Amino acid sequence: MSKPELWVIAERRLDHIEPTTQQLITKARDLAGNSFKTVVILLEATADHLEDELTPYGPDEIRVVRDDRFPTATDAEHADALQQLVETYHPNGILFGATITGRSIAPRLQAKLQTGLTADALGLRYDGETLIAVKPSYGDNIMCEITIPERRPQMVTVRPNTFVAEEAAGTAEVTTTTVTFHPVDRLQVTAATPVVNTATTVGDASRVVALGRGAASAAMVNHATQLAEKLGGRIGVSRPLTDQDRFTHDDQIGQSGNTIHPELIINFGISGAVQFLVGMQDAKTIVAVNSDPDAPIFDVADYGYVGDAQTFMTALLAQFN
Amino acid sequence: MPSTTAAAEKLLLQMVDDYTEREISPQDMPMDKAGDFPAGFIQKLTNTGFLGIMLPQEFGGAGFGPEVTADVLNHIARGNASTAVTLEGHFKTIDQILKYGTPALQKALLPSATDRIFAFSMTEASGGSNPMGIGSTATREGDHWVITGDKIMITNGGLAQVYCVLVKTAPKELSVFVVDQDMPGFSFGKREDFLGLKGTPVGEIVMDHIIVDDDHLLGKVGDGGIIGDSAHDDARILMGAVLTGIMEHDLKIATDYAKERKAGDTPLTDLQVTHRKVADIAMRKETTKLLYQKAAQLKAAGQPYSEEAAMAKAHGSRAAVSAGDDTLQILAGYGYSREYPVEHLIRDARAMEIAEGTVEKMRSAIAKAEFNK
Amino acid sequence: MKIVVCIKQVPETNNVKIDPVTHNLDRRGLAGVMNPFDKNAVELALNLKDTTGAEVALLTMGPDDYAESVREGMAMGADSGYLLSDRAFAGADTLATGYVIAQALKKIGDADLILFGRQAVDADTGQVGPIVAEFLNQPQITYAASLRMSGPNEVTAERLLEDTKQTLVAQLPAVVSVRSELNTPRYPTPRNIQLSFEKPLTVWHHDDLDLDDTRLGQSGSPTVVTKVYAPEPVKRELTPLTGTPSEAASQLIKALKEHQLI
Structure with a gap:
């Protein structure tokens, strides 16, 4: 008897694969062990070869469906195509990236399939054939373990950058299959343009360059702006900098400002008062640059540089391209 | 289910807390440094309907009672005391017009209290709030009154547009009239530089032969005290x-x-x-x-x-x-x-x-x- | 035009704790408030009401005290409210919730635009909007960053994906969920708070709706919460960046690349 399938739904970002897909393949391989078959579902245009970006990560199979309407298909059209595949192959589990796209398509598919969907998971494990997803709630203050005991497939969206993508040995079998594309005329994607930075506030930025009292000069602010642009993020500040005309309370990180959960925060010239730390200590990766080796910011940082903030910033910007 | 009044009061305080946290608290320090409300601050407070909290609904207000009105100022003052004190000066003045104003005055004046600040002025340079030291006068001329005098240290003085003024209508007789900044003879004097409550303006008004009719008298002649x-x-x-x-x-x-x-x-x-x-x-x-x-x-x-x-x-x-x-x-x-x-x-x-x-x-x-x- | 905004009441989240003995959420003393993200959807509806004269109704499912959030929305300016309240609805996950909401929307009828906030701040799923769109067989625009009427029966919206801005044009009726950066919600004025108590709030129970009982509440929910716990504080180990500023910077860039952060 063939092994039950664990699916990863590949997501595209313009002409490339969204990195969460690769992260999910690595995790799916880990989850599958010898009990499940890892299958990546890829919906792409006839001339696309996005599977080339997936094979190095070693899924058992990449199942490709080609139609020139996929790159601009709407959520409902995607969900319809996926439903047809699910009804043909009956996977045990389906993993989506908890990106905007994944979080839009997955619940529509869930409703079609009348099954369960756990959102924005931070952890996954199998107990027999039951997938256990760890889901944060209340702004990551609470963790819940969620299962879908009776219905299949078990659907999960997984937070980007939760798992690390690792290339793996083994040759993925690339197969093609077909679905009937049912166009929905009432909704059209009329334009799609790349943007470097979709964050509009420090609160919703996934990458933050934070400035404190030790990095308050006009030159430093100017450089930090450039760095934030390159990272696709925003500048945040500690309280003393809100006195500058160009920053407001909205830019402030900390107890009396924003509590943020970015994937990356690079702190320049911030010593790390408790009031500041509580606003950013849930960041996934914390980098600290400060001239004082005893600054409390280093106690919570993943990477630290002891030295002049301006010099380090200049060196970082110079190498960024 | 709670009573409508309790439910409305709960919603009101929830809104006040939200507004205080987002709009008022962040201005607390800047206000103290600048010595004034920031530009647009009072306008936004006005647009959000704060001036009409205790004004009866028949005049366009919200008609909340004395208890929750006081609680509102308590909650605002957690973020900034000046804002609360400015509203205090406005509310106490509306209260006196409601208690002592003629129906005609109330009907003419109070609907504007949702977007104009009212103030009550007693003090004069000749001495504290001591009534007998008052030099401002209202003199009867034909069927109207002529008010002349100088009032200082008025909470919201300069910001408010309508003033209740304590004046002498006879050597030992105090009365209260309502004057409007648009009346001929009305002008503003200097603003005080006080130690605290730096947002709230405290200032002076000068009345030079302001003419008002009987409807602008609160209560009766002699009720000033x-x-x-x-x-x-x-x-x-x-x-x-x-x-x-x-x-x-x-x-x-x-x-x-x-x-x-x-x-x-x-x-x-x-x-x-x-x-x-x-x-x-x-x-x-x-x-x-x-x-x-x-x-x-x-x-x-x-x-x-x-x-x-x-x-x-x-x-x-x-x-x-x-x-x-x-x-x-x-x-x-x-x-x-x-x-x-x-x-x-x-x-x-x-x-x-x-x-x-x-x-x-x-x-x-x-x-x-x-x-x- | 008729707009229905679907809202949720949530506890004020800063205080949520786990009961150390029962491991259940301790919601004692937590005030219920309208989900902050839903206020952006209400504001969008009120904006369209101001410009096109649309009628705005609010819809929520939950216990009787959820009426408070509906009242708040009416104090902001919505015209009417619907509360779906029944013991049979309790314990519903997103699928069972979406089902009841969709059935209620069918009963309300002729909604041109159905709006949702991006997600609720308690469960953080953002799933109910797309589920409702699917059950009603309507097109959806999720995470809209802007929306305008571009024709008598058409909306044009922008949606921000991680690195792409999409423009979408939908014929109504449609379901839209909005990003919180779309607008700044208005405050309910004190007077409108009072007047909201004169607006109609309709409560529908189980028997008021056409429902398949197997799809309701806990038994109609495919997902089961098996464990609730407080997250372990993240243990971090400091990796020093060493050498000249230039060497240290290249170490950082290498590390960020490994984590796919750049």
Whole structure:
């Protein structure tokens, strides 16, 4: 008897694969062990070869469906195509990236399939054939373990950058299959343009360059702006900098400002008062640059540089391209 | 299900807390530094309907009662006392027009109280709030009155557009008239530079032969003393509420700080000296709250509340100065720093040992009320 | 035009704690408030009401005290409210919730635009909007960053994906969920708070709707919460960046690349 399938739904970002897909393949391989078959579902245009970006990560199979309407298909059209595949192959589990796209398509598919969907998971494990997803709630203050005991497939969206993508040995079998594309005329994607930075506030930025009292000069602010642009993020500040005309309370990180959960925060010239730390200590990766080796910011940082903030910033910007 | 009134009051305080957190608190420090409300601040407060909270619905207001109105000022003062005091000056003035204005005056004037600030002025250069020192006069000429004089230290003076003014209609006869900044003969004088409550303007108006009709007289000729006392009573309840809010702000700063800091290896929260200060602040806050809420309850029930209102202000103002002092001491150098709000909370509170009758006058009033029992 | 905004009442989240004995969420003393993200959807609806004269109704499912959030929305300016309240609805996950909401929307009828906030701040799923769109067989625009009427029966919206801005044009009726950066919600004025108590709030129970009982509440929910716990504080180990500023910077860039952060 063939092994039950664990699916990863590949997501595209313009002409490339969204990195969460690769992260999910690595995790799916880990989850599958010898009990499940890892299958990546890829919906792409006839001339696309996005599977080339997936094979190095070693899924058992990449199942490709080609139609020139996929790159601009709407959520409902995607969900319809996926439903047809699910009804043909009956996977045990389906993993989506908890990106905007994944979080839009997955619940529509869930409703079609009348099954369960756990959102924005931070952890996954199998107990027999039951997938256990760890889901944060209340702004990551609470963790819940969620299962879908009776219905299949078990659907999960997984937070980007939760798992690390690792290339793996083994040759993925690339197969093609077909679905009937049912166009929905009432909704059209009329334009799609790349943007470097979709964050509009420090609160919703996934990458933050934070400035404190030790990095308050006009030159430093100017450089930090450039760095934030390159990272696709925003500048945040500690309280003393809100006195500058160009920053407001909205830019402030900390107890009396924003509590943020970015994937990356690079702190320049911030010593790390408790009031500041509580606003950013849930960041996934914390980098600290400060001239004082005893600054409390280093106690919570993943990477630290002891030295002049301006010099380090200049060196970082110079190498960024 | 809770009553409609309770549900509406809950929603109101929820909105006030939200507005205070997002719109008022962030301006607390800048306001103290700049010595004024920021540009557009009062307009936004007005657009959001704050000026009409206690104004009856028939005049376009929300018609909330005295208890929740005082609670609103308490909650606002947790973020910033100046904003609350400006509303206090407005509300106490509306209260007197509601109590003593003719129906015609109310109908003509009060609908504008949702977007114009009202003020009540008593003090003159010739001496404090001492009624007999008043030099402003209203003289009868034909079927109208002619008002002349100079009023100073008016809460919201310069910001308000409508003023109740205490004037002499005879050598020993005080009366209250309502004048509008648009009337010929009305002009503004100088703004005071006060120690605290830096957002709230306190200023002067000059009246040079302003002509008004009988409808602009509050109550009867000679009722000035009664109306002045009534305005004080209403203001003092609201000041008790503002002072409670200041102490809640102190308490939050003091406890947040104590929970984070250590003296040597000992957390501040483990030190008895901190316990004593924090407990004292909490007790001062709570007693003031009980006093203003009791006075507001009596007012809502139509019972006398003058003595309780005086207690709320007399007790609350000293309590808030002491609470600020204790908070400053817990924060030590940070407390004394002008980068932190504690020192201005003391200055803000200190104003209320003077405004709306000094604490000494409060004690005389309380003592007299006790002698008369 | 008729707009229905679907809202949720949530606890004020800063205080949520786990009961150390029962491991259940301790919601004692937590005030219920309208989900902050839903206020952006309400504001969008009120904006369209101001400009096109649309009628705005609010819809929520939950216990009787959820009426408070509906009242708040009416105090902001919505014209009417619907509360779906029944013991049979309790314990519903997103699928069972979406089902009841969709059935209620069918009963309300002729909604041109159905709006949702991006997600609720308690469960953080953002799933109910797309589920409702699917059950009603309507097109959806999720995470809209802007929306305008571009024709008598058409809306044009922008949607921000991680690195792409999409423009979408939908014929109504449609379901839209909005990003919180779309607008700044208005405050309910004190007077409108009072007047909201004169607006109609309709409560529908189980028997008021056409429902398949197997799809309701806990038994109609495919997902099961098996464990609730407080997250472990993240243990971090400091990796020093060493050498000249230039060397240290290249170490950082290498590390960020490994984590796919750049």
